Amino acid sequence: MSSITSALGFQLRMLDQLVQRSFQAHFQALEITPTLYAILTLIDANPLCRQTDLSNALKMHQPNLVERVGVLIDRGLIAARADPNDRRANALQLTFAGTHFMDKLNEAHDAHIAEMKSLLGADVYDTLMANLAAPAAG
Amino acid sequence: MSSITSALGFQLRMLDQLVQRSFQAHFQALEITPTLYAILTLIDANPLCRQTDLSNALKMHQPNLVERVGVLIDRGLIAARADPNDRRANALQLTFAGTHFMDKLNEAHDAHIAEMKSLLGADVYDTLMANLAAPAAG
DNA sequence: TATTGTTATACTCTATAACTATA
DNA sequence: TATAGTTATAGAGTATAACAATA
Numbered sequence: 001m002s003s004i005t006s007a008l009g010f011q012l013r014m015l016d017q018l019v020q021r022s023f024q025a026h027f028q029a030l031e032i033t034p035t036l037y038a039i040l041t042l043i044d045a046n047p048l049c050r051q052t053d054l055s056n057a058l059k060m061h062q063p064n065l066v067e068r069v070g071v072l073i074d075r076g077l078i079a080a081r082a083d084p085n086d087r088r089a090n091a092l093q094l095t096f097a098g099t100h101f102m103d104k105l106n107e108a109h110d111a112h113i114a115e116m117k118s119l120l121g122a123d124v125y126d127t128l129m130a131n132l133a134a135p136a137a138g
Numbered sequence: 139m140s141s142i143t144s145a146l147g148f149q150l151r152m153l154d155q156l157v158q159r160s161f162q163a164h165f166q167a168l169e170i171t172p173t174l175y176a177i178l179t180l181i182d183a184n185p186l187c188r189q190t191d192l193s194n195a196l197k198m199h200q201p202n203l204v205e206r207v208g209v210l211i212d213r214g215l216i217a218a219r220a221d222p223n224d225r226r227a228n229a230l231q232l233t234f235a236g237t238h239f240m241d242k243l244n245e246a247h248d249a250h251i252a253e254m255k256s257l258l259g260a261d262v263y264d265t266l267m268a269n270l271a272a273p274a275a276g
Numbered sequence: 277t278a279t280t281g282t283t284a285t286a287c288t289c290t291a292t293a294a295c296t297a298t299a
Numbered sequence: 300t301a302t303a304g305t306t307a308t309a310g311a312g313t314a315t316a317a318c319a320a321t322a
Contacts, residue, residue, distance in 0.1 A: 001191045002183050004176050008254060008263070009157040011270035012150055014197065019147040035312090038142050045140050052280065053139045059152070061314065066282060088280040088321045116146060124269050125146075131262050131269070132149040173289090190303060199291060204305060226298045226303040279322070290311075299302070 015128075019116060026112040030104055035060070035068055037105060040094070043078055044102055048091040050083065077101055153266075157254060164250040168242055173198070173206055175243060178232070181216055182240055186229040188221065215239055 004010045023034055032040075038058055043049060055065045069092070072078045077098035083089040094102065117125045142148045161172055170178075176196055181187060193203045207230070210216045215236035221227040232240065255263045 001180070001187060001195045003195055004179070007172070007176065008251075008267060008270075009154060009161060009172050010176065010196075011267070012154045012157065015270055016147060016150045016154065017197075019150065023147060033311095034145070034147050038145065038148065041142070042140070049139060050280075057139045057141055058148075059155075060312095062281070063283075063285095063315085064313065086280080086322070090281070113146075127265060127269050129146060129149070131265050132146075132153055171288095188303075198289095200304070201292085201306075201308095202290065221303095224299075224303080226296095228304070277322100280320085281318105282320100283316105283318075285315085287314075288312080291309080293306105293308090295306075296304085297302100298304100299300100 018119065022112050022115050022119070026108045026115070027105075030101075030108060032105060032108075036072060037109070039065075039068060039072060040077065040098065040102065040105065043092050044094055044099075047093045048083070050089040050091065052089070054092075072098075156257065160253050160257070161250050164246045164253070165243075168239075168246060170243060170246075174210060175247070177203075177206060177210060178215065178236065178240065178243065181230050182232055182237075185231045186221070188227040188229065190227070192230070210236075 020034065023037075027033070027037065035058070039054060042054055042057055046053065051062065051065055051069060054060070054069075055062050058065070060068075069078070069080070069090075073080060076095055078092055079095050080090040080092050083091040120128070158172065161175075165171070165175065173196070177192060180192055180195055184191065189200065189203055189207060192198070192207075193200050196203070198206075207216070207218070207228075211218060214233055216230055217233050218228040218230050221229040258266070
């Protein structure tokens with residue numbers, strides 16, 4: 001049976017599954033998915049950001065983001081308070097527990113990236129990162 | 139707001155969305171999704187193949203494939219008959235209508251690939267295909 | 277009038293267990 | 300006993316409409 005080697009979309013999803021399996025292996029003990037990690041990382045780098053900022057950066061729809069942010073609030077990793085300049089907005093920041101949790105997340109992320117470089121080869125990994133960055137930005 | 143440029147998985151999904159939007163633009167008039175196109179292409183290249191062969195090649199779970207194959211049978215594009223050598227198996231082949239339909243699909247696919255090369259640049263497209271092939275195969 | 281966040285909802289993809297009929 | 304196909308179902312991820320509070 002011949003394969004679908006000519007299909008870019010198919011290849012992308014195959015590699016994405018490889019990445020996701022590695023991510024899950026390194027983060028499942030922390031009960032963190034790629035989306036939750038991305039949200040926490042962005043809040044860490046952008047304290048008091050709004051949910052609209054997050055949905056733009058992650059290209060997620062607001063209703064889906066609301067649910068994920070709710071999970072992180074329920075787990076005590078982030079807190080929301082009304083932005084004094086715009087009372088419609090939730091200003092988000094890490095809690096103390098969330099800040100400490102980031103250390104474990106960053107360790108897990110380093111191990112995940114190391115595994116990806118090992119699986120793909122560092123040269124392939126770097127080439128992919130360089131060539132994916134431009135189209136993903138546009 | 140900083141972005142998640144360092145996350146391979148995020149970049150892969152952004153590009154995958156770009157590919158899927160282009161695919162949909164070229165195939166929506168034919169009411170064909172990437173998975174349906176892949177199934178038809180594989181049956182065309184491998185007449186009388188079994189559903190197990192397809193599920194392996196597409197890395198799809200059998201129950202999900204059954205539903206997609208059913209759609210193509212209902213639309214009269216493929217036909218299933220019991221394999222005389224193994225009556226458990228469905229031998230799949232294109233119908234006459236399906237064979238003619240492949241011409242339209244291949245035209246749409248050519249246009250889709252041309253658009254992707256235009257969007258990404260032919261050099262980036264070729265580099266991605268070359269570097270995605272190895273990990274996706276493993 | 278437009279925007280932030282929210283609720284409810286629906287559609288697709290992916291995943292697993294259990295069944296049937298054949299081998 | 301193992302395999303091919305099927306049924307039912309559950310879980311993610313993604314999508315849109317409509318609403319309340321605020322700008």
